[in-house]
Amino acid sequence: MLIQFILVAVIVLIVLRLIYQLKNKAIGLWQFFSWLVIWILAIAVIWYPSITTYIATRVGVGRGVDLVTYVSIIVIFYLMFRLLLKIEKIEKKMTKLVRKDALKNVSQNEKNK
């Protein structure tokens, strides 16, 4: 089916980008391989949808597509939660930095008076 070719093409592009990032040392080796495994699994599932149907019936879900949807949503929510925490952490660090800078500069101003 056409959709299979499109999805796989997109994933191949993503993987190429991943390799590029590894070369530029933007990501570590471990991170590279975990993403690679995820995308290879995605290709496998796209190419042989019967895999998910098999697993789905095993765990008691009717269709393979449904199982993929459920798992995806959980993963996305988890990633979003982690992102929120990360952003929060960055915001805190930024405030600290801005505060430190403000306090440092005032002491300089006072000295210059």
Next chain:
Amino acid sequence: MKTLVLIPAYNEGSKISEVITSIKAIGYDVLVIDDGSTDNTAKISHNNGAVVLIHKVNRGQGASIKTGIEYARDIGYELVVFFDADGQMKADEIDKVIAPIVSGESEVVLGSRFLGSAKGIPLLKLITLRLALLFTRLTTGLKLSDTHNGFQAWNMVALSKIDLTQDRQAYASELLQEISENKIKYKEMPVTIVYTTYSKTKGQSIFNAFNIIWDLIIKK
């Protein structure tokens, strides 16, 4: 007591000189925390005799207050007054607000516009504040007549007991929670809050209440 009036300001260039002058006139030191303003707030404040701390990036009112507190502690102030930059509050009420702290009667004084007067308060604002009051009562157990009133006075001993983690507007609820948890001796004092056209455009939108509640739940 060595007193500092702390004013967080974000793009208040058109109003802040009036505010600083009126406080200076009654003899208090003024600290302005310019929270990443894009106008000339810092310069005007400096020219009017305030000490100015500049946040290079906007971090919110809570973050500004905390920066001010750290400065006050470093310099050795014993009493800190929180004051707004938009001209809503009256400088000549500062003496009255700090009096219970100077006399040792309490550690914190919270301004209350409902014991005092809230001139020209918009109806929606009134309703939001009433709901916030209920929220405060439920979450902190404090029986207050006003909440999220920026006009407050703290002695340094009480300030050193608390830790502010909220950068944005939710810090006001956090202050009350800290008062409740640390059993800090507080007192409410009637103050006048004047709602002008300027302060209404500058003040926070009532929809920010949702952000505050979200911050309080998520960031704890």
